[in-house]
Amino acid sequence: MDIIKFLDRFTNESLLDSKSTRRDMFGALGSFSKKAALSAIPFGLATMPNKTYAQESGNDPVSALQLALTLEYLEDEFYDLALQSGVLPSGRPETVYMQISKHEQAHVDFLRAGLEGAGATPVEKPTFDFTVGGTFDPFNENGVGQETAYAQLLALAQAFEDTGVRAYKGQAGNLLGSDFLTPALQIHAVEAMHASEIRRLRTLKGWITGNERGDGMPEATQAVYNGEENVIQGGLDVTTLGSDEPFSMEASTEAYDEPLSGDDAVAIASLFIVE
Secondary structure (H helix, E strand, O other): OOHHHHHHHHOOHHHOOOOOOHHHHHHHHHOHHHHOOOOOOOOOHHHOOHHHHHHHOOOOHHHHHHHHHHHHHHHHHHHHHHHHHOOOOOOHHHHHHHHHHHHHHHHHHHHHHHHHHOOOOOOOOOEEOOOOOOOOOOOOOOOOOHHHHHHHHHHHHHHHHHHHHHHHHHOHHHHOOOOOHHHHHHHHHHHHHHHHHHHHHOOOOOOOOOOOOOOOOOHHHHHHOOOOOOOEEOOEEHHHOOOOOOOOHHHHHHOOOOOOOHHHHHHHHHOOEEO
16 A cells, blocks of 8 residues: 555645645644554554454554655665765765665665565555755755755755654564564664764764754754653653763753654654655
8 A cells, every 4th residue: 555545644634735834834743743643553554464463463563664664765765866966075975875875775675575574565665755845955956056955965864864763763662572673773773873974964963962953954854853852761850860960951861862753753754755
């Protein structure tokens, strides 16, 4: 079944309305978690054999893998188009993007094979619009200029990588007891390295402070960072720790990265998917 048929069940219609403004789209995203029904109709449900779903309904690893595959499709195509665009400066930026592109393709191939091995049909690759209806021009197709396009290319890469890192973490519970928990954690670690590399290209710190999206990031990407300001870990306020003096809020949030729920990850990804 086409992935859009799933997304339509989870997202506010305005998210995919080509007439929506960026403010409308991300305003709808802000209230998405209150409206989504991801837990009721998980990714991959319609493609799963009844027997498989009955066995997996407790943890639902297939649902987690379908979501991961959708995000990997997005990243894989983004880096491929970036390398073809001519926007990337030669040298380290191009080298980094080439290596990340290879990783994302490997992740797509692994997740597809894993789903097929589990008896499920991998979700189809969506059609992506990385301009979000003309809001961005990361590949300089509409002539915004090389410098502007490159800045957008980096900003979107950061948003995608940070989303991927948090989304893998958010799905760990669905993979408990399955053969895919360890590989998913291995992919998660590499995605975190990608995120740090992209931040370094943007001359930023390699980690997230509070829920700050970072200098130069469009306001539209704020949904990727909401929740990162949490300082309660294991029921303990970590700002109260510290041998000499309590840790600051900034230091405390940098030391812990937060998970992203499946419905929020779907909402963010759906903004770049064309119906």
